[in-house]
Amino acid sequence: MIFPASILRVRIVVKGGKKFALWVPLLLLWPLALALAPLLVLAALVYMLRQRRTGRRSDAIRCLPLLCRAACSLRGLKVEVRQDNKQIWVSFL
Amino acid sequence: MSRNRTRILKMLANGKIAVDEAERLLDAIGHSGAAAPGDEPGASGDGKEKPKPRFLRVQVEESDGDRVNVRVPLNLIRAGVKLGSLVPGPAMDKVNQALHEKGIRIDLGGLKSEALEELIAQLSELSVDVDEQGGDKVRVFCE
Numbered sequence: 001m002i003f004p005a006s007i008l009r010v011r012i013v014v015k016g017g018k019k020f021a022l023w024v025p026l027l028l029l030w031p032l033a034l035a036l037a038p039l040l041v042l043a044a045l046v047y048m049l050r051q052r053r054t055g056r057r058s059d060a061i062r063c064l065p066l067l068c069r070a071a072c073s074l075r076g077l078k079v080e081v082r083q084d085n086k087q088i089w090v091s092f093l
Numbered sequence: 094m095s096r097n098r099t100r101i102l103k104m105l106a107n108g109k110i111a112v113d114e115a116e117r118l119l120d121a122i123g124h125s126g127a128a129a130p131g132d133e134p135g136a137s138g139d140g141k142e143k144p145k146p147r148f149l150r151v152q153v154e155e156s157d158g159d160r161v162n163v164r165v166p167l168n169l170i171r172a173g174v175k176l177g178s179l180v181p182g183p184a185m186d187k188v189n190q191a192l193h194e195k196g197i198r199i200d201l202g203g204l205k206s207e208a209l210e211e212l213i214a215q216l217s218e219l220s221v222d223v224d225e226q227g228g229d230k231v232r233v234f235c236e
Contacts, residue, residue, distance in 0.1 A: 002168060059179040062179060063105045065111050066176045066179065069168075070169060072168075073171070075166065076164065076166040077164065077165060077169060078164040079162075079164075081162075082160040082161075086214070
């Protein structure tokens, strides 16, 4: 089972200057996402029905679990960029 | 000493790989020791079963000190490819066209999720090392 990332960490360092560090507790968003999930499914269903009436095919319902999976897979993603005297770290823990 | 460790040290002794490359490989073996007990005496695997890679690493180091280090979970790539398969045809055509204009000749619509697992399995063998004369270095590997 894949658990979603709990913390988003952003760190910006300017050499000889400012330091900025941000810890975003993503785990606080999980209950909100769970609460909104039924509404999202409903909205996707309505969208699909409207698309079907116009003759277009829509994969809105299939998108939701895949989006959820992509969000859960973010754990471990790390980007570090150092240019001139600036350093930026973004990581999902 | 495991078979893999011996092989890496032999390759280093023969000059087939550099010291830092050997260090990285030994480090990878060390990390995977818990998942695949190749170092344990009497282990049935004896390093034959390769540990599944979990991350794709891209490291770019420029001679002037600029550096980019990216670690992408392979699960994210899996999810991304599956999401990409839901992109409508006309939108995918536009993406492909934009890529072609940038000189990247890849048909993203042809990337099927069925072939993805095989591709990811082969990624464990992937290791790209580019060292330019100016000192710029690019490394792509899985860990």
